[in-house]
Each structure stands twice: as structure tokens, then as C-alpha cells.
Amino acid sequence: MKFRNVKGTRDFYPEPMRIRNWIADAWRRVSLRNGFEEYDAPIFEYLDLLTAKSGQEIAEQLFSFTDRGGRQLAIRPEITPSLARMVNAKINSLPRPIKWFSVPRLCRAENPQRGRLREFFQWNIDVIGEDSGLADAECIFTCVDFLREVGLTPEDAQVRIGSRPLSVSALWAAGVPQADEEKALAALDKRPKLNEDAFANVAKGAGLSGEQIAAVTRFQDCATLDDISAALPDAEPRDIEGLRQLWGQLEAMGVAEYCVLDLRIVRGLAYYTGIVYEVFGGAESRAVAGGGRYDNLLEVLGGPKVGATGFGMGDVVLELVLDEKAKIPPELRQGGLDYFVIDAEDGAFHAVMRTVGALRRAGRSADFSYARRALGKQLKDANRRGAANALLVRADGGLEVKDLRSGEQRPAALSDLLSSA
Amino acid sequence: MKFRNVKGTRDFYPEPMRIRNWIADAWRRVSLRNGFEEYDAPIFEYLDLLTAKSGQEIAEQLFSFTDRGGRQLAIRPEITPSLARMVNAKINSLPRPIKWFSVPRLCRAENPQRGRLREFFQWNIDVIGEDSGLADAECIFTCVDFLREVGLTPEDAQVRIGSRPLSVSALWAAGVPQADEEKALAALDKRPKLNEDAFANVAKGAGLSGEQIAAVTRFQDCATLDDISAALPDAEPRDIEGLRQLWGQLEAMGVAEYCVLDLRIVRGLAYYTGIVYEVFGGAESRAVAGGGRYDNLLEVLGGPKVGATGFGMGDVVLELVLDEKAKIPPELRQGGLDYFVIDAEDGAFHAVMRTVGALRRAGRSADFSYARRALGKQLKDANRRGAANALLVRADGGLEVKDLRSGEQRPAALSDLLSSA
Numbered sequence: 001m002k003f004r005n006v007k008g009t010r011d012f013y014p015e016p017m018r019i020r021n022w023i024a025d026a027w028r029r030v031s032l033r034n035g036f037e038e039y040d041a042p043i044f045e046y047l048d049l050l051t052a053k054s055g056q057e058i059a060e061q062l063f064s065f066t067d068r069g070g071r072q073l074a075i076r077p078e079i080t081p082s083l084a085r086m087v088n089a090k091i092n093s094l095p096r097p098i099k100w101f102s103v104p105r106l107c108r109a110e111n112p113q114r115g116r117l118r119e120f121f122q123w124n125i126d127v128i129g130e131d132s133g134l135a136d137a138e139c140i141f142t143c144v145d146f147l148r149e150v151g152l153t154p155e156d157a158q159v160r161i162g163s164r165p166l167s168v169s170a171l172w173a174a175g176v177p178q179a180d181e182e183k184a185l186a187a188l189d190k191r192p193k194l195n196e197d198a199f200a201n202v203a204k205g206a207g208l209s210g211e212q213i214a215a216v217t218r219f220q221d222c223a224t225l226d227d228i229s230a231a232l233p234d235a236e237p238r239d240i241e242g243l244r245q246l247w248g249q250l251e252a253m254g255v256a257e258y259c260v261l262d263l264r265i266v267r268g269l270a271y272y273t274g275i276v277y278e279v280f281g282g283a284e285s286r287a288v289a290g291g292g293r294y295d296n297l298l299e300v301l302g303g304p305k306v307g308a309t310g311f312g313m314g315d316v317v318l319e320l321v322l323d324e325k326a327k328i329p330p331e332l333r334q335g336g337l338d339y340f341v342i343d344a345e346d347g348a349f350h351a352v353m354r355t356v357g358a359l360r361r362a363g364r365s366a367d368f369s370y371a372r373r374a375l376g377k378q379l380k381d382a383n384r385r386g387a388a389n390a391l392l393v394r395a396d397g398g399l400e401v402k403d404l405r406s407g408e409q410r411p412a413a414l415s416d417l418l419s420s421a
Numbered sequence: 422m423k424f425r426n427v428k429g430t431r432d433f434y435p436e437p438m439r440i441r442n443w444i445a446d447a448w449r450r451v452s453l454r455n456g457f458e459e460y461d462a463p464i465f466e467y468l469d470l471l472t473a474k475s476g477q478e479i480a481e482q483l484f485s486f487t488d489r490g491g492r493q494l495a496i497r498p499e500i501t502p503s504l505a506r507m508v509n510a511k512i513n514s515l516p517r518p519i520k521w522f523s524v525p526r527l528c529r530a531e532n533p534q535r536g537r538l539r540e541f542f543q544w545n546i547d548v549i550g551e552d553s554g555l556a557d558a559e560c561i562f563t564c565v566d567f568l569r570e571v572g573l574t575p576e577d578a579q580v581r582i583g584s585r586p587l588s589v590s591a592l593w594a595a596g597v598p599q600a601d602e603e604k605a606l607a608a609l610d611k612r613p614k615l616n617e618d619a620f621a622n623v624a625k626g627a628g629l630s631g632e633q634i635a636a637v638t639r640f641q642d643c644a645t646l647d648d649i650s651a652a653l654p655d656a657e658p659r660d661i662e663g664l665r666q667l668w669g670q671l672e673a674m675g676v677a678e679y680c681v682l683d684l685r686i687v688r689g690l691a692y693y694t695g696i697v698y699e700v701f702g703g704a705e706s707r708a709v710a711g712g713g714r715y716d717n718l719l720e721v722l723g724g725p726k727v728g729a730t731g732f733g734m735g736d737v738v739l740e741l742v743l744d745e746k747a748k749i750p751p752e753l754r755q756g757g758l759d760y761f762v763i764d765a766e767d768g769a770f771h772a773v774m775r776t777v778g779a780l781r782r783a784g785r786s787a788d789f790s791y792a793r794r795a796l797g798k799q800l801k802d803a804n805r806r807g808a809a810n811a812l813l814v815r816a817d818g819g820l821e822v823k824d825l826r827s828g829e830q831r832p833a834a835l836s837d838l839l840s841s842a
Contacts, residue, residue: 002723003470003506006494009463011507014521017459033781035788035806037756038438042430042540043464043496043526044484049424063465063494065486067530073427073484075464075496085424086432095805097791100435105464105526109488119463134791145781252771253778302423335458350673357674360454360566367456370518370555384516385456 008111008118018332020121023315023322024103026149027123031101034142036125039100041082047072049081053271053300061108075107078312079124080294081301087128088303096129096306115286115317125291126310128298133242136275136293136309137249143279143289143311144255151327154257157281157288161246162265164272164292165239166219166228173234174215180207182270188216189268193285220263228263246275271297274309281321288321289313339366339391339401339417340382344375347395355393355414362418366391391417429532429539439753441542444736444743445524447570448544452522455563457546460521462503468493470502474692474721482529499733500525500545501715502722508549509724517550517727536707536738546712547731549719554663557696557714557730558670564700564710564732565676572748575678578702578709582667583686585693585713586660587649591640594655595633603691605629609637610689614706641684649684667696692718695730702742709742710734760787760812760822760838761803765796768816776814776835783839787812812838 005011012020028038051059064074076082079102087098102124112118125142127135140159147157167188168181176184187206191199203213219231225247228240243261250256267276267290274293281288291311299305322328341356343349352368359366367385369378375392382390383404390402391412401417402409426432433441449459472480485495497503500523508519523545533539546563548556561580568578588609589602597605608627612620624634640652646668649661664682671677688697688711695714702709712732720726743749762777764770773789780787788806790799796813803811804825811823812833822838823830 003467003473003502004510005463005503005506006465006467006488006492009465011463011503011510012459012461013507013511014458014460017461020461021459029784033759033784033786035758035786037435038433038442039435040433040438040441042426042432043528044427044430044540046424046427052424063486063488065484067427067484071427081424082426082432085426086434089425089432090434099788107464119465130791132791141778141781148782249774252774254775254782255778337456338454353670353673354675357562357676360562361569361675363450363454365454365456367520370551370553 006118010117010119014335015333018335019319019328020315022329022332023150023318024121026146027101027103027313030142030146030149031123031125034099034125034138034145036099036101036142039083039086039102040104041076041079041086041102043105044073044075045082045085047074049085049301050074050076053081053084053297058108058269061110063107063109076104077106077108079104079106079122080126080297080310080312083124083126083128084298084301084303084308088298088301091298091303091306094129097135098126098128100128101125115284115320117316121315123289123313123315124310126308128308129306130309131295131307133246133275134249135307137246137253139291139310140246140250140259140277141253141255143291143313144258146313147258147279147281150322152281152321152325156325156327157258157279157321159259159277159279160262160265161243161259161275161277162261162263162267163239163243164266164274164276166232166235166243166263167266169235169239170216170219170232171212173219173232174208174212176208176212176216184208185266186268188220188264188266191217191220192262192264222263223261225261243275267292271300277311279313281318282324284317284320284324286317288317334386336365337367337382337385337387338364339389340378340385340387341366341368341391341393342375342378342382343372344392344394344400348393351393351395351397354397355391355399358414358418359391364417427539431538431540435756436754439756440740440749441736443750443753444571444739445542447567448522448524448734451563451567451570452544452546455520455546455559455566457520457522457563460504460507460523461525462497462500462507462523464526465494465496466503466506468495470506470722471495471497474502474505474718479529479690482531484528484530496528497525498527498529500527500543501547501718501731501733504545504547504549505719505722505724505729509719509722512719512724512727515550518556519547519549521549522546536705536741538737542736544710544734544736545731547729549729550727551730552716552728554667554696555670556728558667558674560712560731561667561671561680561698562674562676564712564734565679567734568679568700568702571743573702573742573746577746577748578679578700578742580680580698580700581683581686582664582680582696582698583682583684584660584664585687585695585697587640587653587656587684588687590656590660591637591653592633594640594653595629595636597629597633597637601628606687606691607689609641609685609687612638612641613683613685643684644682646682664696688713692721698732700734702739703745705738705741705745707738709738755807757786758788758803758806758808759785760810761799761806761808762787762789762812762814763796763799763803764793765813765815765821769814772814772816772818775818776812776820779835779839780812785838 276292278287279289293309483495697713699708700710714730
């Protein structure tokens with residue numbers, strides 16, 4: 001009988017677990033210092049909630065099941081529906097703006113590929129109950145604050161910012177009927193990943209004529225805000241003005257160097273209503289993160305119409321980029337200990353147990369050999385475990401500390417080891 | 422359209438999330454200082470793995486489903502099968518003893534009751550590849566180290582220690598046939614939760630005669646190790662001796678004051694082979710934690726025969742006990758911030774954004790109002806957010822810090838705020 005994990009999932013042995021924790025800890029630290037509070041929801045929800053608002057793409061990727069009571073449930077493929085449900089349930093008592101973050105485990109029934117697994121972790125940052133573009137700016141700031149925190153420079157990773165309403169204006173200006181809008185946006189979403197011919201085929205499949213494709217790509221290729229008015233004379237001035245203000249805020253907050261105007265970014269999901277963005281890093285063609293404004297979602301899920309904006313960043317592509325850029329700290333490869341405690345003579349083991357117990361209670365990490373072995377073998381164990389110090393214990397409880405980096409050895413009193421920081 | 426969470430699951434709004442994190446952080450901190458390394462496995466596994474070794478009780482509680490490829494999968498109801506699978510896959514390259522911990526999210530399809538939910542978190546501590554009773558002692562030490570860490574005294578919570586082989590000897594000595602052993606153990610497992618009459622009914626239902634019940638309870642009620650030899654003359658001396666050594670080790674490590682011999686503890690799961698224990702706290706009738714030695718499990722799951730021992734502690738009963746004993750820190754009720762940054766005059770908002778950006782980059786938690794509002798209203802926001810300080814910003818970038826506890830206000834230089842710890 002041989003068992004293995006399911007394809008597209010990961011076993012986190014201690015080394016990959018340390019890397020996963022290093023990423024999640026940075027997500028949490030950055031979220032908290034940016035004034036976001038953590039929340040979480042159950043790993044499974046009613047199927048209806050998860051299919052109510054997403055595009056078909058996500059509905060097809062659900063692991064769904066029926067419980068003993070006949071309820072149709074599914075493992076969450078994203079946390080935004082749960083977030084909207086939770087906020088709607090307390091909308092009148094939660095002070096706004098609601099600035100929340102989460103680091104959920106998510107599952108999608110898709111074919112595993114590079115950068116895409118069936119189980120992953122995703123950082124989610126959201127501001128709810130705020131129409132001001134400042135909330136968008138702050139989400140982008142928080143995203144960049146994380147990129148900096150893990151050592152990614154503006155050369156390593158960029159936030160590419162587009163506009164859903166301007167993209168829709170461009171489609172309308174090109175004569176695409178409103179009924180075909182969602183399909184056309186889904187096709188545009190693929191453009192950054194395809195060459196020009198492949199994209200033309202996808203766009204034609206979504207019902208766009210060659211002329212329409214040319215008109216829309218002319219808009220998408222605008223490199224500055226001033227170009228947009230020329231390419232799209234009927235654009236709402238407030239949509240362009242909104243982007244201009246956003247840039248001013250990103251500059252004031254000190255993150256504009258990471259940000260690029262890229263009108264090819266439209267996002268695949270149906271529910272975006274304002275600015276949209278994706279983060280690309282290194283040589284990866286998949287986005288590290290993506291988000292934008294989604295002002296109608298809470299209403300669709302039975303709540304009031306309130307402004308909402310946010311992004312998600314998955315761990316899988318992120319780790320590929322961090323690895324490519326050599327940003328994963330090498331010290332995560334090995335565990336560590338403050339003390340490995342060794343019986344330096346026969347009859348000292350009782351004192352070893354007492355010493356280990358006292359060190360741990362005082363908050364020091366400490367370990368020892370179960371088997372009574374020669375001093376040299378125990379020192380080898382200490383090195384294998386990445387211990388900073390070996391603590392040699394005599395039968396009378398006397399101690400010597402050996403610094404395993406320098407090799408220096410000196411007598412020590414347990415009380416000093418317990419009180420030192 | 423109104424959505425809600427599934428019965429028996431929890432929404433973690435920021436306040437319960439802080440409590441959940443406080444518990445999980447303590448689990449991690451205590452695990453690491455006791456020399457355990459963290460691992461995790463996927464949230465779903467092949468159904469076969471999860472049903473291979475557990476008693477029927479767990480098999481009935483699975484949320485199972487079939488994926489698009491026709492594979493039978495289930496959400497994990499415990500992590501031990503995944504642990505055994507992972508260790509078996511690398512058994513020849515992992516240095517022993519393997520001391521690992523995990524804090525998995527688990528799901529069981531059972532009826533929600535006090536202390537029992539359909540989704541919960543469980544701390545798991547395991548030592549694999551070690552036959553010595555020292556490994557059992559160390560798991561119990563680690564468990565008590567956590568109880569102390571969260572402020573639970575020996576009066577608040579106790580580790581009740583029994584012996585699976587001695588319980589089996591008692592059944593055999595009473596004439597219970599080996600074929601009925603598992604059923605009889607499952608009945609004995611219920612005894613601590615039932616009154617004498619109710620237990621007699623359950624035991625009779627499992628096939629025990631009145632005489633057998635009397636003989637087995639006589640053994641179970643032994644209060645000391647010396648009593649056991651009298652109540653159970655045919656007991657293996659090494660089983661009693663093992664318990665005696667365990668007690669000596671628990672005393673040496675300084676945790677015996679939390680430990681009680683209780684031979685009524687047998688554990689429900691089929692796979693235990695040695696000492697078994699449960700932690701009870703406060704007025705809760707359900708165990709906070711439970712575990713023991715399970716030397717055959719890896720072999721059952723396709724690996725070699727290696728010693729293994731460990732325990733699991735769920736968050737649901739634990740939180741009830743911590744709440745009853747008033748051990749949950751009151752400061753978790755509110756979030757907090759280092760600085761709430763306020764524009765103290767017109768035209769200062771640009772400087773507010775710059776200041777907030779700089780503080781966050783330097784690792785300080787900082788927030789601000791999206792809306793430009795009167796100074797008094799922003800100070801109220803600062804208090805509502807639990808900020809330690811308000812930072813008043815003038816249009817020229819000049820700053821004053823107001824300590825929101827003492828009310829003291831003084832001029833400050835941004836560079837000092839960024840460099841201070």
C-alpha cells in the first residue's frame with residue numbers, strides 16, 4: 001500500500017514550511033502596519049455563495065460536495081465572496097472604512113501548471129465602504145510595501161495599472177454591443193500573455209472584428225494619460241482624472257517608482273468596476289497579484305451598494321519570482337535552536353532533563369538526545385540541528401556553554417542563561 | 422438573497438481572529454522552543470488514506486467528494502494519516518527522531534455541539550522513529566509547557582495518563598475475547614463522560630457481562646502504580662515499569678504537578694499501542710487534548726515499523742476553558758496602531774500621505790482618515806482605532822506627537838520616530 005498526495009497539492013516538509021511561514025509572516029506584518037485587521041472565513045461555503053458573482057471561469061474550478069443533510073457545499077476558490085457575506089451580515093455595526101486582510105488557503109480544480117496549483121495561499125487586502133480613490137492608492141501602497149519588505153526592487157516587480165471603465169468605453173466606442181462586453185473583456189484579459197496573432201484569434205472568437213481589435217488595441221497601447229483623450233475622445237473625463245489623482249497619491253506615498261500605466265490590464269473576473277491592476281515579477285508570465293475596485297459586489301450578494309477595492313496575491317507565482325531573484329533567505333534552509341543540551345559525564349542525564357525543562361519554560365529553544373551517546377556524537381547532533389550553543393552538563397548540575405560558531409567554551413550559571421535575552 | 426456560513430463553522434471577524442492567532446502563535450512558540458519543526462499537508466487527501474487506519478468513528482465524519490478525474494478525495498478530519506504518509510515517503514533520508522508539529526485546519530461532518538464544531542484547528546505534536554519513553558515524556562512536557570504559557574495552572578487543567586496495553590490486559594484478564602477488544606475499548610473510552618448506570622449500558626452493548634465490567638472498572642480505578650499489580654496480577658511488568666519511568670521523567674522536567682494517573686483513559690481511536698492521555702480543563706467534560714503512543718501506524722500506511730508518539734489539541738474546547746478561567750488577554754478585544762496621522766491644518770494632507778508612507782516603510786503601524794475632517798473628529802478616529810499616538814502634521818511637514826494615553830503633546834522630528842524602537 002503506497003499513498004501519495006493529490007496532484008497539484010503540496011506537502012510542506014519543514015524547509016518549505018519555513019519558506020511558507022516567512023512569506024505569510026511578511027504578509028501579516030505589512031498588513032498590520034498599513035492599518036488592516038485580519039479576518040478569516042470557513043474553508044467551505046454554500047455553493048450558491050461561491051457561484052453568485054464570479055465569472056464562469058471560477059465556477060468551473062470548484063471542488064463541490066453534498067453533506068449528509070443534502071446541502072450543496074464547495075471548498076472556497078477565493079475569499080472575496082466570504083468577505084462580502086461577512087461584511088453584509090454586520091454592515092450596520094462595522095465602522096467604515098473597513099480595512100481587512102486575510103491569508104486564506106484556497107482550492108481550485110484546475111490542471112496544475114507552472115505557477116498554478118490546485119491548493120494555494122493568497123494574501124487578500126480589501127477596503128470596503130470607501131468610494132475615494134485614496135483607498136485604491138492605499139491598497140497599491142500596501143502591495144508595494146510588501147514587495148519592498150521581501151527585497152523586490154522596481155526592476156524585479158512592477159504594478160501595471162489599467163482601468164475597467166476606460167476599457168469598457170473603448171469597447172463601446174469601437175461598436176462592441178454591451179451584450180458582448182463580458183466576453184470581449186475576457187479576451188482582452190488574455191492579450192498580455194499572447195503574441196499578436198494568437199490574441200487576434202482569441203478576440204475574433206469573442207466576436208470582435210479586425211477593425212474593432214485595431215481600435216481597442218490602439219487605446220490599450222496608450223503610454224500616458226494624455227494619449228488616452230486622443231485615442232478615446234468619448235472617454236469620461238472623470239475616469240482619466242481618477243487615474244491622474246491616483247498617480248499623485250502613489251507619488252506622495254513614495255511608491256510610484258513601482259507603478260506603470262498599462263491599459264492592457266482589464267482582469268478576468270466580471271465584478272470589477274474601476275481601476276484594475278496586476279503585479280508582474282521576474283520572468284514569470286503569470287501575475288503575482290491582481291485586484292482593483294469592485295463597487296457592486298456586496299449588493300449582488302444581498303447587501304447595500306458600497307464602494308470596495310482590494311487585491312489578492314498568491315504564494316505560488318510569488319515564490320517562483322522570489323526564488324529567481326534570490327530573495328529567499330538562505331538561513332531558512334535549516335532549522336535552529338538556542339541550546340543543545342548534552343550530558344558530559346555518566347549520571348548527568350537527570351540534570352540534562354532539568355536543564356532542558358528550565359530553558360524551555362524561560363522561552364529558550366532547547367533540545368537533547370534521547371539516547372545516551374558519546375559527547376562527540378551529541379555535539380554532532382547539535383550541529384545537525386543548527387544549534388547556536390551546546391550546553392555541557394555535569395552530574396552535579398554544573399554547566400559549560402560552547403558557542404558552536406566560534407568554538408569558544410566557558411563555564412556558565414543556569415540562572416544567567418535563563419535571564420539573558 | 423441572503424447568505425450565511427454553514428452550520429458548525431465559524432466566521433473569524435477581527436476580534437475572534439486575534440484570539441485564534443494568539444492561541445496559534447503560542448502553539449508555534451512552544452513547539453519551536455521544545456525542538457519541534459513545523460510541517461503541513463494538503464487540506465484534502467485520497468479517501469483511502471484517511472480511512473486506512475482510523476476507527477469507524479472518523480470514517481463516518483468525512484466530507485468526501487469526487488474530482489473531475491473521478492478520484493475519491495476527502496477533507497482531512499485529522500492530520501496523522503498525512504503525517505504518516507509524508508514520513509513514509511522520506512523515511513530513509515529523514516534524521517531520527519523526527520520531531521514535528523503542525524497547526525492544521527480540520528473538518529468533520531458531525532453535529533455541532535458545545536466544544537465540537539465541523540471546522541476547527543488542532544495543534545499536533547509528534548515524535549517519530551523513537552521507541553524510548555522519553556519521547557512520550559517530552560510530548561507531555563510540551564503540552565504542559567503550553568498550558569503554563571497561556572496561564573493555566575495545575576488546578577485549571579490536568580493531564581490524565583492511562584495505558585492502552587494495560588487496559589487490553591485488563592479486558593483479556595476479564596475474559597473478553599480479542600475479537601471484541603476494539604468495541605470494548607470504545608465503550609471504556611466513554612466511561613469518564615457517563616454516570617455509572619449509563620456506562621454499564623454502553624459496556625453491555627459492547628458485549629461485556631456485569632462481572633467483566635466490575636473486573637475492568639476495578640483495574641481502572643487503581644489510583645497508584647502499586648495498586649495495578651494487585652488488581653491485575655497478569656499485567657506485563659514492563660508496562661507498569663514504563664509508567665513508573667515516565668513519572669520520573671515528568672518530575673525531572675518539572676511538569677509532574679500537572680499529571681495524574683487515570684486508567685479510565687483509553688482513547689477512542691484504534692491505533693494506540695502504549696501510554697495514552699487526555700487533558701481536561703475547567704468545567705468542560707470534553708478533553709482539551711489527547712494522544713499517546715501509536716507504534717504500528719506507519720506500517721499500516723505502507724511504511725516500516727517505527728515507534729511514534731504524539732498528541733492533538735483542538736482550539737474549540739481550549740478556548741472554552743481559557744474563557745472560563747479568564748486567561749484570554751483583554752487587550753485582544755481591540756486592535757491597535759502605533760500612529761494615527763492627522764492633518765492639523767488645510768493643505769497638510771500631502772504631508773500626511775508622505776508621513777504615513779515613511780512610517781510604514783520603517784515598520785511602524787500607521788493609519789489616517791480618507792476624508793478630510795475636523796481635527797477633533799480625526800482624534801476620535803484615532804481613539805476608536807486603538808492608536809497609541811496621534812501625529813499632527815502641518816502643511817510644512819512639521820509634526821507634533823500626542824500620546825493618547827497620557828494626553829501629553831510634544832513637537833517631534835520624523836527621523837526620530839523612524840529610528841526609535
